[in-house]
Amino acid sequence: MRLLPNAKVRKVALGIGAVLALVAANGPAATGFAERAWHHYTINQEAYKARYGHWDVVDVPERFRVNAIHAALLRTGKVLLIAGSGNDEKNFRAGTFRSVLWDPVRNTFRQIPTPKDMFCAGHAQLPDGRLLVAGGTARYEKLTGDVRRAGGAMLVKNENPDAPRTFPAGTVFVGSSGKRYRSQLPVLVPRAKKTVTEGDNGDEGAKGDAGGAKKKVTVTAAQARVYVEALTEGEEGITHTADQYRIQGLTGRAAHDLYGLAAKLGLDKKDFQGLKDAYEFDPIAERYVPVDPMSEARWYPTLVTLKDGRVLTVSGLDDMGEIIPGKNEIYDPATRSWSAGPQRYFPTYPALFLTGGGRLFYSGSNAGYGPADQGRTPGLWDVESNAFEPVPGLAEQDMTETSASVLLPPAQDRKVMILGGGGVGESHRSSKRTAIADLSVPAPRYTRGPDLPRPTRYLNAVLTPDDRVFTTGGSGDYRGKRGSDILRAQFYDPRKRAFRTAAEPTVGRDYHSEALLLPDGRIAVFGSNPLFADKEGTRMGTFEQRIEVYTPPYLYRDRRPALRTGPLEAVRGEPLTLTGTDRREVAAVRLMRPSAVTHATDVEQRSVALAFGATRGGAVTVDIPQDPSLVPAGWYMIFLVDRAGTPSRAAWVHVR
Incomplete structure (x- = not known):
């Protein structure tokens, strides 16, 4: 840990002291200025960073600033930010659809031609490293009074x-x-x-x-x-x-x-309509490749990877603007085509996690559309038989909309956590409730977890290599109404079942925000779409286009484990040798699936614990689990973690 030289510390401290001396003479304005100056001084001390971490706003050239509705980490280490029309009807009418590719290592950006309005689509990582993007917007909503044509x-x-x-x-x-x-x-x-x-x-x-x-x-x-x-x-x-x-x-x-x-053709309210179109994003060619369309148009769908590498798409609003009544579809990457899936109704953007035996766990989290009395019961879903086993015990089950859910690390424990959430629709209500479902026991059920510091909806939750969950942002009201954005962050430790405070972000994040883990161990946060710009609700909000990156405390330590960054090839059920690694530095190895996140919904991320041992040459050998419901085929980040919890930089590994 690098501390400020003593002379510099004295100089800064004397400067702050001089500022504070002016407070009595200049009243409240000076007090506020002094407090801000002291806060800025404090958060930039090395000791503070080593305990709480640090936030930095990324310098994004104006021409690359985008309304990030979706964010996905690609196997190249770059982040695909998808806006489509960006929740801006003017862009929709003009046919202006955008995607931007960000390289967080070089901090470079590239515009990606975007063929359709992928605003509010669904996405999933495919076995070959491509990103499947399906659905989007065919029509913006029209409120009663704004409808001009029956x-x-x-x-x-x-x-x-x-x-x-x-x-x-x-x-x-x-x-x-x-x-x-x-x-x-x-x-x-x-x-x-x-x-x-x-x-x-x-x-x-x-x-x-x-x-x-x-x-x-x-x-x-x-x-x-x-x-x-x-x-x-x-x-x-x-x-x-x-x-x-x-x-x-x-x-x-x-x-x-x-x-x-x-029947009746009237001037009543018209909801958003979905698209049938689907694309694969090629991370090497850096372009969208069209594939067969879905049979159902979908807006706000969830795409979730199955144990055999196929992808199930669930829910969404159709081409009439009506919620799809349980007609789900399965995408086969081998044929790039769709087939009918099991029939089951869910609200839009349901959080579905691949778990033991290939079943999917529905945590109860969802976003935006669907009646309060349908499809909101958490449970285990057998996709092959279409059997659904409810999982009881979730408190405040009417407050799961806009909540966050994660498969807790390590994934072998088969525990899913739900955090916060709000009432259905444009409700002002929000919750600080967390709960944990243990899916490893014969009769799974939810038990109450530690409360969040404040009632929060739109919370972003990111797994870290040291087996914690980083949570940040959100708001206490619908889309940040009444100035309710929450400038707080914290880590959840599953072993201690407790939260620990982290450094505070400087940018508010609510609706249409995302966060994900980068290969170097930092966490990037994007987007936010507040309804209003003031507490009184008199000025319309603007989309937050700044990117903020959080550096966790584990990156402010003296050294981190060494790991050659690949790319590597691995086979499930077989060992993988990591050369150039000192076994003495390694206390744990984690295999982490890259995120594809939108609307506080990220069902891709998972952290798998790998057994490991040393070889004669000083390298480390790890065992890749054979279970495809634990490790579905695809590209992963592999992190070495030392006894202090400090991770290496990730190596990319292709698991077949």
Whole structure:
């Protein structure tokens, strides 16, 4: 630990003393200035940093400042910040979608062409190191009073069993009264279903075959939904009754077989609509690569890795702006295609963690959309059988929205912690409750953990290599209302079941903020989207584009373990040799999966304890666990940790 030279200490102290001497003569203003000067002096002392850590604001050139809605650490060590339209409807209408790639080692930035509005998408790390990004925004919400054109869902029917039909965005549907509506998205309508059964001479539609037997042919119309809006503005476009709509431009048999059906089309509130699009981000080429779209459009979905390396996508708002009623899908990286998953309803952005036997644990954490009485019970979900085992014991279960959840370190302990949260929707309520679910016992249940210092929602929680959880930011009210951003940080120690205070951040963080562990052991924090800029709620808030990096106390020690930074290749169930390492410096080895985080939801991060031993050449050999539900295939950071809890720089290892 490096202390200030004595002469410099005396000089700074005398300067502070002189400032304090002015306080009596200059009143409260001088008092405030002196307090700030003393605080700045204190937090920059080496002894303070060694105990509490230190925050630094990153110098980001103006052209690279972005509304970071999503943050993902790539296997190159760079961080992908995804804004899409950045919760700015002007950008959405202009088709201005942004992503920025940040190199925290060189502090360099690069704009990444962004093909779709990935604002409020989902993401997951793939086995080959690519990042899967699925869903996003197809339409911004419109509140009652702001809606100019009547609209709603229309079913498009197809009675032709011989061919499907695709209608582009802009297709016009004309009702019996002459009112016209235009589709906002393309829609694929499958071919009708034709069934042939044994009939008799009296059956209508029965036909004879070559042998004279009669067959009955039944055609069942296929259908697909699409969102439509009236061509005319105002109340003239409203339809209060169900109607059948012809499709403009179709003639003959096609006009008979293809048509629309809709009930009320009104001027009521319109929620955000999701996208079906999906992409893989290639960290080497540094570009998005399109893959097959999902069958359901999704806005606010969770993507979670399964034990076989496939990815399950869950929940979200669909292309009507309605929450998806349990239609989940699975992405296969080998074929880059989607298939139907198990049916189960969750609110948007549910926190799902891969755990023992390949089951998923739903902690109860979620974000933003869904009724208060559906899909909020924590439990273990068997994806293969679709069985769901509730996990009881969670206090304040009505306060899990905008809460944080983490798989506590080490992952072998199979304990999940939930922290804070708030009431459903735009509730002012927030909670300081934490709870821990022990999933290793025959009858898992939640038990109360230590309270947070203050009731907090939008808390960011990051695993550190020394088996702690770093938590920072958040607010006490919905989107930081009433000036409720919390400038506090703390470490949770699972062994002691207690929090320890850390240095205070200088930037407030609430809705749309993220935090993640960097390969050098620091923690980076991004984003924040407060509703208002003042306590009174008279000025609209602006998106926080500053990046703040926290250096933990363990990086203010004399030395850290040596580790060659790779990249390395490893196989589950087999040993891995780490050369250039002194066994005497190592007390623990941790395998840590890189984060992909948004809306206080990070189901990717996990820290796995590795057994280790020495080799003749002085290297360290570690054992990679064979269990794919503990270590799903992919790229990981490997940290060596000494007896003081000081981590090495990470080496990247590809686990197959």
